[in-house]
Amino acid sequence: MNFYKPYKETKMVCTLCQHYCKIKEGNTGICGVNKNVGGAIECLVYGYPSALNIDRIEKKPLYHFLPGSKILSLGTVGCDFKCSFCQNWDISQEQKVDKSHYYSPKDIVKLAVDNECPSIAYTYNEPTIFYPYARDIALEAKKEGIKSVYVSNGFESNEVIEDMENIIDAINIDLKSFDPHYYKKNLRGNLDKVLENIKSFKRKKIWIEITTLIVPTQNDSDEELDKIVSFIKNELGVDVPWHITAFHPDYKDLALPPTSVESLKRAYDIGKSYGLNYVYMGNITHETPTICPSCGTVLIQRDYFKETISFLDHSKCFNCGTEIQGVFHE
Numbered sequence: 502m503n504f505y506k507p508y509k510e511t512k513m514v515c516t517l518c519q520h521y522c523k524i525k526e527g528n529t530g531i532c533g534v535n536k537n538v539g540g541a542i543e544c545l546v547y548g549y550p551s552a553l554n555i556d557r558i559e560k561k562p563l564y565h566f567l568p569g570s571k572i573l574s575l576g577t578v579g580c581d582f583k584c585s586f587c588q589n590w591d592i593s594q595e596q597k598v599d600k601s602h603y604y605s606p607k608d609i610v611k612l613a614v615d616n617e618c619p620s621i622a623y624t625y626n627e628p629t630i631f632y633p634y635a636r637d638i639a640l641e642a643k644k645e646g647i648k649s650v651y652v653s654n655g656f657e658s659n660e661v662i663e664d665m666e667n668i669i670d671a672i673n674i675d676l677k678s679f680d681p682h683y684y685k686k687n688l689r690g691n692l693d694k695v696l697e698n699i700k701s702f703k704r705k706k707i708w709i710e711i712t713t714l715i716v717p718t719q720n721d722s723d724e725e726l727d728k729i730v731s732f733i734k735n736e737l738g739v740d741v742p743w744h745i746t747a748f749h750p751d752y753k754d755l756a757l758p759p760t761s762v763e764s765l766k767r768a769y770d771i772g773k774s775y776g777l778n779y780v781y782m783g784n785i786t787h788e789t790p791t792i793c794p795s796c797g798t799v800l801i802q803r804d805y806f807k808e809t810i811s812f813l814d815h816s817k818c819f820n821c822g823t824e825i826q827g828v829f830h831e
């Protein structure tokens with residue numbers, strides 16, 4: 502399947518993300534890794550992950566999707582956003598592809614099978630820019646009963662979103678701000694497109710969790726957090742988990758302070774005050790457990806990226822039988 506089409510006489514449009522770059526022969530788009538080669542867009546990172554690890558799924562973060570399981574995680578160089586605070590900037594803002602080792606989709610799936618990983622994550626940089634590779638891996642993985650997880654900025658093209666249905670099983674989307682100017686100026690993205698995409702994932706029944714990196718002075722006002730939480734509640738529902746994670750100075754934002762625990766707790770309180778059932782604080786040394794929204798029983802206990810203990814009775818609270826939203830079985 503191709504994710505490009507001709508544009509006028511001399512260009513091709515890449516249809517992988519909402520930038521829809523119009524690319525001349527021999528040039529690449531904004532991400533630097535999709536190139537017009539002879540009238541076709543070639544994904545230069547296909548087969549060349551720049552990072553390949555086995556993580557705990559909680560690290561993605563996904564808390565309601567196969568909790569406690571291992572996940573084979575891969576990313577490539579390149580990104581379609583230019584976030585000044587990127588925590589993975591060394592690969593996301595790199596465009597030089599290391600071609601010393603080719604991993605076919607089958608190779609990646611074999612690694613997942615050999616390491617007993619029930620799922621594979623496309624993560625570290627924005628996976629939409631390497632969707633042709635992620636898609637082929639995901640289809641190969643399905644043959645082995647292995648699920649696929651996307652960790653994304655939510656800037657997929659309409660074409661990619663249409664295609665992801667029944668291929669990608671879960672997605673964690675960064676909702677980085679609720680300020681359209683901030684999205685445009687600081688991230689080179691578009692808030693409205695991201696919000697529309699998040700709603701599309703929900704309609705397509707892909708399991709969604711939302712993450713907001715709380716960056717001091719940039720997106721941490723009560724007013725902005727209110728808007729983020731209202732969107733989650735009104736458009737996605739109170740059962741969609743919201744991860745609020747701590748920023749550490751990185752890349753170009755070295756002058757900003759790290760997020761304080763107090764600031765995370767303030768965001769947590771705002772989330773809970775709107776009735777969100779699952780608000781989780783991350784990148785700090787303690788992790789928030791999953792608590793039954795009906796009876797308050799602790800259902801999943803996490804120990805900072807080391808161990809997860811689930812007390813769920815299948816997907817139900819063992820104490821009162823309330824159904825907990827998520828994917829809890831392979």
Ligand code: SF4
Binds near residue numbers: 533
């Ligand atoms: S993936 Fe996005 S940024 Fe990269 S070339 Fe395609 S449309 Fe442009």
